[in-house]
Amino acid sequence: MNxxxxxxxxxxxxxxxxxxxxxxSSKPKYISKAERAKLELEQQGNNENNTNDE
Numbered sequence: 001m002n003x004x005x006x007x008x009x010x011x012x013x014x015x016x017x018x019x020x021x022x023x024x025s026s027k028p029k030y031i032s033k034a035e036r037a038k039l040e041l042e043q044q045g046n047n048e049n050n051t052n053d054e
Contacts, residue, residue, distance in 0.1 A: 001009075031039075
């Protein structure tokens with residue numbers, strides 16, 4: 001591969017990576033299993049409190 005082509009392809013790859021980092025991901029943020037269990041317990045606790053208040 002000649003020098004110009006190598007430099008051009010390297011810069012193009014860097015540009016592609018930098019643009020990819022700027023794009024917003026459509027994937028939801030990862031929540032660990034322990035964190036999900038904790039949130040579920042909190043939600044159940046809130047539901048019990050709401051039913052007792054009525």
